[in-house]
Amino acid sequence: MTTATTPPGMIDVTIDGRALRVPAGTSVFDAARMNGIAIPTLCHLQNQTPVGVCRLCVVDTGARVLSASCVRPVEPGMKVSTDSEKVLNARKTLLELLMSDHPSPCARQEQSGDCELETLAKAAGILESGFQKRTVARGHDDSSLAIAVDHDACILCDRCIRGCDEVKNNFVLGRMGKGYSAGIAFDLNSSMGDSTCISCGECMVSCPTGALTNKGVVGTAIAVGPGAEGFEAEDLLKIPVFKGVSGTFLELNRGAVVKRRFRQGEIVCREGEFGSTAFYILEGKAKVSISTPIAHVRTQGGAKGLFKRLTSTLVAREDDKREEETRDRTIPIDAPVDLAYGNPVAELGPGDLFGEMTCMNFYPRSATVIAESDVIAYEMLRNVLDIMLKNKTFRAQLDETYRRRALENHLRGVPMFADLSPEFIDYLKGSVELQRFAPGQVIVQQGEAADSFYLVRIGFVKVSENYPGGELVLAYLSRGDYFGEIGLLGGGVRTATCTALDHVELVRISGDDFREMVGRFPGVRTGLEAIAAERRAANQQRMQMVDSVPIGQFLSQGLMEAQSLLILDLQNCTRCDACVNACADAHDGITRLVRDGLRFDRYLVATSCRQCRDPLCMVGCPVGAIRRRNSLEVIIEDWCIGCGLCARNCPYGNINLHPFEVMAEDPEHAGRKKAVIQQKATSCDLCTHLKEPSCVYACPHDAAHRVDPKTFFAEMLGQGSVK
Template sequence: MKLFAILPPLEAVAENKLEQGTPLSLEELLKISIFQGVPKPLLEKNLGAVVLRRFRKGEVICREGEQGSTAFYILTGTAQVMIKTPFAHLKTKSTSRWGHLFSKMTSLFVNKRDDPRAQDTIAYIPIDAPVDLSYQDPVATLKIGDLFGEMTCLSFYPRSATVVAGESCEMLEMLQNVLQICQRNPTFKKQLDDNYRERALVTHMKSVPLFKTVSDDYLKQLKAKVTLVSYEPGTVICSEGDTADALYLVRIGFVKVTKAFPGGEMVLSYLPRGSFFGEMGLLGYVQDERRRSLRVPVHIPAKLTLKDQTDPIDVTVADLSNHGALLKTDHPIATNQGLLQFTISIEGTITRVQVQIRRTMESEDSATTIGVEFENMNELQATQIRQIYQKSSTTGVRSASCTALDHVELVRVGFEEMRTMMKLFPSVQEQMKKAAENRESANRYLMSVPRDVPLDDFLDHGLIQAQNLLILDLSKCTRCDACTEACAATHDGVTRLVREGLRYDNYLVATSCRQCMDPLCMVGCPVGSIRRKDSLEIIIEDWCIGCGLCARNCPYGNINMHPFEALEEDHKNPGVMKPVVKKKATTCDLCTDLPEPSCVYACPHDAAHRVDPKSFFGFQGSTPEGVSVSNLETTK
């Protein structure tokens, strides 16, 4: 079906015309369902920011790793979305037949089938489209009504996948302002959500390791019960200490997970699409028996007419089971879903509360004051109350705060649904327990870092590490560069170490992965291939597309792009394969295949050490002069 009869047939259009796209008039735009309901003047102002693009079968619409700033909406036809970069991670391996004697290590590109790594459980690759790609066969089809490239458009992340026209197709290519207009349009939003719910939600849930064993039938039932929620950049999704009431799956964007830490805030992770959070709280890993808080969403009563979301509101919560004693609340926030959210601090046991809402600016007499009792509230709220009342409840509080880093869309699976699922599929609970235990042990590790450390220095310099640091004792180092030469000799001539970095007293923290407090390298990875293991070590997954964003984001230059040769179809000669140089991101691998890192082994002056930062900085902070490197734990 041709939407635009005024346009010439596709075959007659010159190539360059296709490249440029066709600007659309206001009337033409209004014919398209996604723009219906958008105010005309708003659309008129942004006419140049959306074009109609037409692609022939097999034509490349966008390529993985490329920079971009637009999103595509499919009007007619289909498109194939795929990752063309070979799946592999860089592995250095000693290939010597003489044991470790002549240990020149060879950089090998191996995939997880040949080299399974710990926690390699991800079967689906998240991309910037409403579908996930299977690790086994990373190709999927996009259909009419699908929107792809949202993250590139909104946050300027590199393209996550290559999209090729599956047949002759027409698409709208739009810039950020148009996409934002569309997202604010309830019709369009509903259409996207419905599409997603119908086509991708089950796959998405299947891609989450927690739900691996849940039957398709159950997931199909579940898809109607879950809530799709979106957050603008900087919005707090949940705060540390809040009552846990749901599990969240990241659908679009990045969620920053932080934890309060003595002297600062630690970024535990940036969760990309395909990740989940909230399992620890649901399982009650973090319980506070004496003092609990409950985040309460209350429908704003119709008679309390609010001008906008900033209208000042006052909320009073009385504990009816305790002679109307007032409970502490935080500042209420009106959401755009017509809800008022606030947190009640609860001590001991309560059975019945009453909520009064009024506008602050009005006098007591004229204020709209209504009473809401929890018993009369909807099921969701009642569930939350039950969670508090039931002593046997397993729910707890959030162990960390989660904030939307950019435009974030989440799938919210409520507590009741999770509880039912856990009953029906005990393996879900086991998986959740496992994930929660891993995260809990990582958190415990972090909290075990000595408190007397000058934490500001740690935070400022990004020197809090979970595993290892390469430090050079500058009072011994003769600057002979044997360490970097050894690193290069070990890794096919490409050094992963630069003898420059931050100084900490007489020590130089040389440039190699530091597993920072705030791992900026993870922000924006279009395919979520760089992530932090529970041990906090940075790992780059097989499906890295070599866009180099992580290398650019790393403030210490600790991520290198390692070139390798691959075969790719020649754009000029379809069907002909040609060798091309692709890249994969890599960090210092600590020469894990060898008994000791090469840099340390090759330092003739005993100046290079891999140290456990906990023990090193533990006393470095208080008595720097007394530190003897020979007493440090040199990790192997």
């Protein structure tokens, strides 16, 4: 009790037999802590509001029930016991209950041996909980680049929530569900990677268990050496572009960003190489270009052998014109600028970020970057880049650079937008919205109201339609492509679902601006309506095909994707390999087919380009060189840089890399060139210079046929001929 000698504002209490004097309003927990008396807790941190949810800090105050000391204020004359048998038994029971739901050892215990729950349990002599273990796992969330979430290790202490809300004022975390199904959630139950979380690391630092841990990728460091220097976290925070980034995060990611110095003429990165970093130029200028010759691979006839021998050569566009190549094009690259087809060279300077898609999605480098002057640049791994892209100041700087330098080119890259006036382009520069989507995130849903037109700025978008029994992929869109016009020009409803395949950035034009644009510029409306009509017709044709075949077998063999199949009738085939040899004879000894593959009934679907309707080979091309013709055939453009990603992506092994000798920059002697072997991707060209494919013509037993899959399945159903 307070006596006459107790100063105003102070209270006398007794804790574990010790007489103490503490300020009024002090919690029992803090009163004990200030006087060296330890009370265990799992939910309380000194920089957070106490909530008393773990109940591990219970003490005996002489009341009917034990009290949570972190939320129980001291009272005059209060006598507190922190280690009575009753208190210790209660804590042990609570620890056993928590351990029954806890994976032991958890990730934190494995990494550093300091899981607070497991440490307390061990101190209490609890090696294994006597209560029944959880039978239904709550799952993991690995969507964040920096932080791994193990919901099974979460004890619902709310320390992460309070750290996010009270310490960082981000308000991303909260509780979800009730009772046995309760857990933490990000935003409105999004995955961590898809939420508005900026990966500051405060939740991870606050977490007492392995529920929130630093991912292994975060520990990866960029090698330092001549021309490269690392940073300490406090040094990075002094750099303007890192302003606002969590110091905790930078400390955990020490070594994931370095400063590099490149001398004039030095190569920063080379096209076609795989990498995992992005570059941000601080000082100096760099030249970005494509050194691979811009030329088609064309086969020309000779006069040797039983069949005409074809020689593969590189041919410039003006000597091998294609019907759709009637306008100037730009080559999309992983930088804030695109390259002009006629002169694929551009300049990068201070404030430019390049290599973003290589860093975020591990795509090959899309271009070669050479220092035009001495250059200082930050090189960073994707965990740091991801944080930078979520930093509002840095994001605003990149967006302003894009609007100023590249947006007009992207808009005018859409053929129908060529008629837009400079004034309207300037208006769009300020009115469009730049949006980001995480891998797997749905951008627009089939059947919902259409309110926007989208232009792809970065990444790949999958366009698909739902049909009874599954999903039909209509197209893959990459930088410079667009979608949304069908819904806006038609009935106002989305006719397909568009989903981000990787980290995607889009330019969104609102429905009002779109309608004003097509109203003011009739040529834009006419062009978009024509394209929309073509897309609707092509989609309808695909759906008719789906309806006319045994869908289960069709899907199981992957044949629904094909427009043209090379099939071998195994009842007639004698395995003589005449088809393979003929293909090799026709293409300089390099066959473009393999007599092996999927089987359907008595037919073998040989390994040769199928001209797929869902061309996975198009996904990830760093320069957009593989695309569809107007006839829906998949073609490889003349600016292919030979990185080989399309060949790796093709699930049927139907794309080859063909070597050519070309002149390229000599990395050991700046300004000089030397002869090197450069690859170009090639696939079956259907021997278009001959009356029919060599493989079909060469078969002596009428076993090889190039067919349309619909015709092929009609034969299976007894409705017609394969031929």
